[in-house]
Amino acid sequence: MSRITLAARRVRQTLVDFDNGTAVLTAIARHKPELVFEVDDDLTVICPNVAGARVPVYEVFAEDAYRLDWFTGDLPADVSAVDIGGHIGCFSMAFARLHPQGRVQTFEASPTTYGFLSRNITGNGFAERVTVNNTAVSSKVGTLQFADNAGGSGLNGITAPAGSTVIEIPCTTVAAAFAQAGDRVDVVKIDTEGAEYDIVLGSEPADWAGVQRVVMEYHPVDGHSWEELEEFFAKAGLTVVRQEPLTPRLGTVWLSRTALPL
Known part of the structure; x- marks a missing residue:
């Protein structure tokens, strides 16, 4: 376009x-x-x-880029989601509004973007059901080097271009993030500008055993391909039910533990 x-x-x-x-x-x-x-x-x-x-x-x-009604409308009223790469809160707010009894655990790595995320969640009255964390999800617990270009930039992340401002931020693992969300995680959304390979492949298939649905963006990262993620999720019992590629290495994919009508 x-x-x-x-x-x-x-x-x-x-x-x-x-x-x-x-x-x-x-x-x-x-x-x-x-x-x-x-x-x-x-x-x-x-x-x-x-x-x-x-x-x-x-x-x-x-x-309606995430097709939330189609993708999550049949889940329990008290549905639980984890939003990895929460940005300014759009997914979390749309999810919480669609599911008035649902809850979301949201992780945003960038301190500057987190400020907007926190304001949006609080200002729209979601703070009791959407918990925001200024923490990256990664393959380890600790800290990592992160490029924060401010302004809610889509270029923030561990794969940001040369010349970006690099800071140290706290990070946690998929398993720890899911545990923080509570007893059950039904839906996971991931949009982390290329960090999805570190996040997903750094976890274990067993970590995803209770997850019913995953929607994620995948990005071109040297040395990696979408097929790696697809193979990992297959081992976790999650298969592709919809895919919208923009290029061979960039797109959005929906995975589910059960079949869904298109």
């Missing part, structure tokens, strides 16, 4: 899918440091006015 086509689509989505679309477009044009998207009367999303940071707002609330 060309940049012009994408820009036109974003303008249309802003006006159609957000109650204050005109104000958002004006704030973008005037380079305001923050944007406030009014999804509806019950939900607002505070976002850095950075192109990459805005993407999840559109993906979740204008495009």
Whole structure:
């Protein structure tokens, strides 16, 4: 998709899918440091006015990128999710709103992005059901070197480009993250800009035994391929029920322990 086509689509989505679309477009044009998207009367999303940071707002609330109703609508009312790569909270808020009795344990590595995540969760009244952690999920418990480009950047992460600001952050494992979420984890979402290989392949298939559904983005990382993740999840009893590739090495995939209608 060309940049012009994408820009036109974003303008249309802003006006159609957000109650204050005109104000958002004006704030973008005037380079305001923050944007406030009014999804509806019950939900607002505070976002850095950075192109990459805005993407999840559109993906979740204008495009239904995670297909949450289809993917999680049949799960128990008290469904439990772990959001790895919580960013500013779009997935966690959409999930919590769809499942009023559900709960989410959210992990966001970037301290700057975590600030927006915390504000959004608290400001929209989800703090009792969505627990936010300024912690990376990794293959180890301890600390790791992390590129934090601020502004909710999609370039944050352990695979960020050269010249990024690198900081030390706390990290935990999949097993520890699941334990922190409680007795049961039904759904896991992963979007970590390439760190998914370290996160998933650094865990054990047995760690995922109770997980019913996984939705994740996979990214091009030297030395790795989506097939590695697919093989790992097959060992964990989770198979692909939907896949939307953008390129041979980049896309979104949905996995389930049981068959789902398309």
